[in-house]
Amino acid sequence: MKVHINLLLVVFLIVAARCTQKTSSSSENENTTEASETYTMDDFKTMKKIDSHVHIYTEGTTIMDLARDYNFRLLDISVDVPSYPAVEKQVAIRAKHHADEPDLIAFSTAFTLTGWDSEDWADRVIDQLSKDFEKGANSVKIWKNIGMEAKDKDGNLIMIDDPKFDQVFKFIKDQGKVLLSHAGEPKNCWLPLDSMTVKNDYNYFKSHPQYHMYLHPELPSYEDQIKARDNMLAKNTDIPFVAVHMASLEWSVDEAAKFLDRFPNASLDLAERVSHTQYQSQQDREKVRNFFIKYQDRILYATDFGQKEETDLEDLKKYMMEVWLNDWAYFNTEEMVKVPQLDDPVKGLALPKQVVDKLYRTNAEKIFVNAWKEN
Ligand SMILES: [Zn+2]
Numbered sequence: 310m311k312v313h314i315n316l317l318l319v320v321f322l323i324v325a326a327r328c329t330q331k332t333s334s335s336s337e338n339e340n341t342t343e344a345s346e347t348y349t350m351d352d353f354k355t356m357k358k359i360d361s362h363v364h365i366y367t368e369g370t371t372i373m374d375l376a377r378d379y380n381f382r383l384l385d386i387s388v389d390v391p392s393y394p395a396v397e398k399q400v401a402i403r404a405k406h407h408a409d410e411p412d413l414i415a416f417s418t419a420f421t422l423t424g425w426d427s428e429d430w431a432d433r434v435i436d437q438l439s440k441d442f443e444k445g446a447n448s449v450k451i452w453k454n455i456g457m458e459a460k461d462k463d464g465n466l467i468m469i470d471d472p473k474f475d476q477v478f479k480f481i482k483d484q485g486k487v488l489l490s491h492a493g494e495p496k497n498c499w500l501p502l503d504s505m506t507v508k509n510d511y512n513y514f515k516s517h518p519q520y521h522m523y524l525h526p527e528l529p530s531y532e533d534q535i536k537a538r539d540n541m542l543a544k545n546t547d548i549p550f551v552a553v554h555m556a557s558l559e560w561s562v563d564e565a566a567k568f569l570d571r572f573p574n575a576s577l578d579l580a581e582r583v584s585h586t587q588y589q590s591q592q593d594r595e596k597v598r599n600f601f602i603k604y605q606d607r608i609l610y611a612t613d614f615g616q617k618e619e620t621d622l623e624d625l626k627k628y629m630m631e632v633w634l635n636d637w638a639y640f641n642t643e644e645m646v647k648v649p650q651l652d653d654p655v656k657g658l659a660l661p662k663q664v665v666d667k668l669y670r671t672n673a674e675k676i677f678v679n680a681w682k683e684n
Pocket of ligand 1 (some may be wrong): 362364386578613
């Protein structure tokens with residue numbers, strides 16, 4: 310979790326100033342979207358929204374409390390990360406949050422590759438998933454350890470298109486649940502640090518050299534990871550599928566468009582990758598804006614906020630407000646938004662209201678059917 314020190318108040322004041330400037334200048338440019346067709350910063354708090362990608366590893370409710378205050382519902386995602394609590398514990402915590410506040414928070418389960426080489430690995434996973442679905446899980450997350458870390462008994466990396474997974478994916482589909490996939494890494498992961506496009510990748514890979522593939526040329530390439538994911542999807546075209554982190558195609562809206570064209574059942578989430586689209590906006594704003602408009606039914610707003618036992622809660626709250634407000638300014642206004650991951654400010658996309666409604670709420674409601682109970 311990267312924490313930024315901007316105070317909430319300062320963010321609000323900057324944003325308020327942007328809004329005031331906008332009202333007086335919105336007719337200067339032919340391409341300007343009419344003010345009535347876009348949301349303003351004032352709409353942020355009141356509009357009903359969904360953040361489709363957070364991770365709460367504790368009984369603490371800071372993310373949930375702030376989400377409720379700002380009209381967000383949440384999808385809380387389990388992940389099989391070795392240094393995190395075991396998946397079983399994660400699911401127990403998430404199921405409790407979900408039972409306590411079913412209108413606010415839905416959750417995903419995950420599975421491990423423990424015992425991969427045994428005959429009954431898939432049966433045991435299916436048994437666990439069915440119990441997790443009974444507890445309320447609406448989806449299953451697979452993580453980058455598949456393809457980048459986990460090995461079979463012969464020492465080969467286990468790739469996601471391995472036929473052994475197909476029985477599990479079929480079960481998920483037959484149960485009407487959604488598969489969430491974090492495949493590989495951003496393309497920056499295969500580049501030297503000083504060639505990376507955004508600061509969050511630079512900081513992450515600097516502190517996680519084990520995942521910085523530029524340092525591990527013996528491991529599968531970026532293209533290998535994408536190909537394995539696409540092979541798997543080609544075999545499982547009818548599974549409801551969310552490719553998180555912009556399908557690891559965050560570096561090119563053209564590539565993300567090709568992916569969405571090829572796999573009609575797939576959507577993508579924006580978790581921790583808004584900055585990559587902002588980087589592309591700086592090169593060609595219209596192209597990025599057109600991408601969001603053309604694929605308005607296939608994209609989910611998401612952040613990747615995380616809360617663990619040791620998280621500083623004041624820092625977390627400040628960080629959440631900064632990200633939510635910067636993202637809202639970027640998607641809804643034409644103002645120059647200063648974001649921590651880029652040196653230069655980025656001009657907002659001023660997406661039409663109906664596109665923002667889909668990004669921020671209705672796409673998630675359609676994919677995660679009845680995940681949140683209406684109050
Ligand atoms: Zn995540």
